[in-house]
Amino acid sequence: MKENYSRLVHPILFSIIIPVYRTEKFLHKCIDSVLSQTYPNFELILVEDGSPDNCPQICEEYAKRDDRIRVIHKSNGGAASARNVGIRVAHGDYIMFMDSDDYWNNSTALQSISEAIVAYQCDVLCTNLCKTYIGVQNEKKYFAPSAPLIGVDEVLLGERYISSPCSKIINSKFFLNGQLDFIENIGSEDVDWSLRVALLSKKMVYIDVSFYCYLQRDTSSSHSMTIEKLQDLKSNVLACIQLLSCQNQTMQKQLMPYVGFQYAILLLNIASLADKHQEAMFLDGLQKECHLLQFSNSSKVKMMNAANKLLGFQGMMCLLSTYVKITKRGIICQS
Numbered sequence: 001m002k003e004n005y006s007r008l009v010h011p012i013l014f015s016i017i018i019p020v021y022r023t024e025k026f027l028h029k030c031i032d033s034v035l036s037q038t039y040p041n042f043e044l045i046l047v048e049d050g051s052p053d054n055c056p057q058i059c060e061e062y063a064k065r066d067d068r069i070r071v072i073h074k075s076n077g078g079a080a081s082a083r084n085v086g087i088r089v090a091h092g093d094y095i096m097f098m099d100s101d102d103y104w105n106n107s108t109a110l111q112s113i114s115e116a117i118v119a120y121q122c123d124v125l126c127t128n129l130c131k132t133y134i135g136v137q138n139e140k141k142y143f144a145p146s147a148p149l150i151g152v153d154e155v156l157l158g159e160r161y162i163s164s165p166c167s168k169i170i171n172s173k174f175f176l177n178g179q180l181d182f183i184e185n186i187g188s189e190d191v192d193w194s195l196r197v198a199l200l201s202k203k204m205v206y207i208d209v210s211f212y213c214y215l216q217r218d219t220s221s222s223h224s225m226t227i228e229k230l231q232d233l234k235s236n237v238l239a240c241i242q243l244l245s246c247q248n249q250t251m252q253k254q255l256m257p258y259v260g261f262q263y264a265i266l267l268l269n270i271a272s273l274a275d276k277h278q279e280a281m282f283l284d285g286l287q288k289e290c291h292l293l294q295f296s297n298s299s300k301v302k303m304m305n306a307a308n309k310l311l312g313f314q315g316m317m318c319l320l321s322t323y324v325k326i327t328k329r330g331i332i333c334q335s
Helices: 002-006 024-035 055-065 079-089 109-120 152-157 172-178 189-200 227-245 249-271 276-283 287-295 299-327
Strands: 014-020 042-048 069-073 094-097 124-127 130-133 168-171 204-207 212-216
Touching: 014 024, 014 079, 014 109, 024 042, 024 055, 042 055, 042 079, 055 069, 069 079, 094 172, 109 124, 109 204, 124 189, 152 204, 152 249, 168 172, 168 189, 189 227, 189 249, 227 249, 227 276, 249 276, 249 287, 249 299, 276 299, 287 299
Parallel strands: 014 042, 014 094, 042 069, 124 204, 130 212
Antiparallel strands: 094 168, 124 168
């Protein structure tokens, strides 16, 4: 890989976009992990989203110390809005996203990424992720070790494609004309967004590099599922199903593992509702899509599909409700 990289006339410029809001305790570690990279050719775009704490001052202090950092201040509009603002000012060849309470765990991440992009000539590079918790040193990988997967079909069928924007490095040409703008003022916006990324990609590659550390904390926006968030998730999954129906058979076959997995996550979260009237309301219009369960390679989703065949849709949902009560979990892990 290094030999190919050395022949580049212009090294890849990465635009790293970070929405910043109420993360002053974690922001230093986040920014420092980027600035520690041995690969120097990047711009760091900090979109300060009207944070009421010391984040605005922290961002400005870093910008004074390193001219690769740009700070944009805006009124609060949420992560999707902040990312869209960052996209519009990005100058990089490839765009990456990061959350301001997360961090990269090694200084050679960008070097590895640049070498992989040159070696595979890919327009979308997907990576592994690590999950960690406050006060815990261990970093647990999302995915088991894997050889590189090449092509949208291999990546999605291999269950190495999740909705998080932070696991993808994307050619900036795909962001032209708003093709990959995030839908604003709605939760779970990355579910639909990631499907659009897969649709645009001509060559997607997954490599088993896990430099990105996602910090799980009680106040994380993704940590708990409210009724409003569940409605947003349903809207995004239905949008994915609609988008899938508009594709040709070849593309549908490639994308169904991802859509089937997101559909399963939705059902499991609905099963966590204590109010059966609310559960029935959320299930409206979803039973007819249960065929999607058969396309996921996830062992948990396969069990859901088997339960659906044996017990019927309502029987499967009863089984899921029992599972949620016992395990006290509302989300399927990406494993």
